[in-house]
Amino acid sequence: MGVALNADERPVSHDFAIALTSMPPLLELKEKSVGNLKSYASALRDQLKNVKNALQQMKKLRSHSKTQSDSYTSNVFYQYRLTRHMHQDWPKWLKLMAKKLGAKQIASAQSLHPLLPTETDLSEALLAIYRLQTTYKLKAKDMVAGILKGKYYSHDKWGVIECSMLGLFYFYKERYTYAIDWLKLALKLYKHSNAKLIKIMDWTFVAILEILVEATRISGRYKAAYIYANRTLARKPNDDYMKRQVEQLKELSQLPLVPNVERNSNKLYKKFCNRPYPPIVKGVSCHYLRSTPFLKLAPIKMEVLSQDPSITYYHGLLSDVEASTLKNLSRPLLHRAEFFDFKTNLYAMDYYGQRTCKTARLDDHVHEVTEALNQRVSHVTGLLLTDSEKLQIINYGMSGHIHEHIDASKRSSEGEWETGDRTATALAYLTDVEQGGETVFPLLNITVVPRKGSVMVFYNLQLNSQADERTLHVSCPIIFGDKWIATKWIRDKAQMFIRPCPIHFKPLPKSDLLPEMEVTNDLDFIREEDYAGSLMK
Structure with a gap:
């Protein structure tokens, strides 16, 4: 588990990479x-x-004096002009210089x-490209081509510096295949670039x-390393280190x-997000809900x-205007996502790349749209x-994501969950997303594409109020x-009288796909290797 950073240890960041609203x-x-x-x-x-x-x-004065030197030295017109010029004009030119x-x-x-991006901002931007490429197995040459x-996609073309920086970043991440691809692209682009x-x-x-x-060399591609070492030595013939490299290679x-x-990578979400999911899930049904007088x-x-577990997708529950209103209400309140540190019983900002987004909380009665939702x-x-959160x-950033988790908690501090655990999650999509950003339930083989105005509701607890780990998502x-969502957690x-606990209850079997570590709604399996405070971490 990562350790919460106190205020003095927090990296300096303007959060440019973690939310598009920044x-x-x-x-x-x-x-x-x-x-x-x-x-x-x-x-x-x-x-x-x-x-x-x-x-x-x-030059004009000089040219005249050169062509007619004898006559000019005895010429009163030139004598006066030269004297005046050197006394009055030249000091002014010197002053100008x-x-x-x-x-x-x-x-x-x-x-x-x-106000410029900090080292942390750049590190998080590089991590975003790293996350995007390694999750979806993208090729460097394709990314450069848009x-x-x-x-x-129409795009600003990346050049030598962008590719070189990514190559160096992958090198420090020990992902040498990706590093080599980016560096080779940089060399190729160099021929058509402004070298100065x-x-x-x-x-x-x-x-x-x-x-x-x-x-x-480090990745065992010795023939390629030998070629690159010779090319380097040809440009730095007195480099003793490279001479030794050429001999060894x-x-x-x-x-x-x-x-x-x-x-x-040991990130489970990369496995979940890049595997194919069936376009039609067995047992899916579609109909109109008319269960209340309002409906x-x-x-x-x-x-x-x-x-089982119940996951339902409601279409058109919010209008475009209502979705925009919720986004606008939240903008002044957005801040870097947080996680709960059970060691300190405090919330801490996430600088570990587990939730690359900004969040804000809106009171139930802050606006008629929140009340209507x-x-x-x-x-x-x-x-x-009653007593719901x-x-x-949430607004996501570059390659924005949230790692694998469940919304219910297996452990809680007294007072934090006194109104009960999160029995259900209502997740409203406030924008369409052109590509990516799906919500995936890997244990249920379900993937949900964001649709603006729709709301997905899923139940996090079994009827005995224990966490249902099948809702890992x-x-x-x-x-x-650009992805925006609104989440309502119902306690x-x-x-207790709507979903009573049954007298006889059969516990759920464990899934082989569940991570070995304990799954909670909080980020208590953050790893230090994800810390974005330093560019080369």
Whole structure:
């Protein structure tokens, strides 16, 4: 289990990568930075014009004096003009040369610097690409071409620096096959790139080659490493380290290719989100719900995805306007997702990449839309929302996801669950998602695609109020799009007469697919390797 970080230990982050709602400020910051740089370039151009004028004036005087030196030295017109020019004009040109350029623009750039993405922001962005690629087994060349899981998207093309950075990141993650693919792409793109600009950004062709030598050597691809080492040595002939590498790799390259086993991810959601699910699940039924007087007037289209445990999908429970209202109400309240640390009995912010999103809680009576949603959930479920939790709004970020979990808790601190455990979850989709972002129940072989305005209800507890681990679910990484959801957790104690515990109860069998660690609704199996506070962790 990861350890909750206190305020002093928290990484500095603007949360740009964990929620798309954080991106508009970054775009505004980019526009300000571009405008400031244009202003700086304009100041430099003005200065250059002045220097050119000075040079033109000097050249004119010099050309005349060279062609007619004798006559000019005795010429009163030239004598006066030269004397005046050197006394009055030249000091002004010197003063112009000494002028500090762009002081205003430099001060503006320095004022924007604290708002720029931090190391943690960049690390989380790299982790997002890492999560996206390793979950869906995407090819680097396809991603650079804008193709994600077989679908083309209009995109800003990545260049040498983006590919090199990903290659380096995968290298430190010990995922050498991916690292090599990205670095080879960087070399290919380098031929058609601005080498001077790339060098300013501290990347060079040789630097990429050097990382490729290490990635291929460590992964047991000795022939490739030997080739890259020779290419590096050709550009750095006095590099003693590379000379030794060439000698060693020359011998190793004669061995048969046996790539070393790479470190694989132990994330279960990657297995769950990338496996095929049947388009039609056995036992699914679809009909209109008319169980209450309200629903008789306004029946709701419902799909029963599972009878046991109960999972039902209600279509059109929210309008587009209502979905937008919930998003707008939550925007000022959104903050980095949290997890409950049972050691400290405190909530802590998640910097471990288990829930890449921002969340906010809305009071039941904060707006007529929250009241209406509660009423509709009560109508379709027949449950009482007395003492239920506040509505939670979630906005996901780059490749946003939530790891495998169940919403019920097997353990709780006194007071936290005094109104009972989470008997049911009502999950409302506030947006469509173009690709990815499905909710998957791997033990039930069910996958649910987000549909704006729809609400999915599933029961987390058995009738004896024990957690039903079959409802283990995961929110798969978003491939493309913006995902917002609203979640209402309905507590158990108010349902004691609605869902009574049976006298005879048969416990559920354990599933082989359940993770070995205990599954809870809280992130108590965070691993230190996921910590995003440092770029190369």
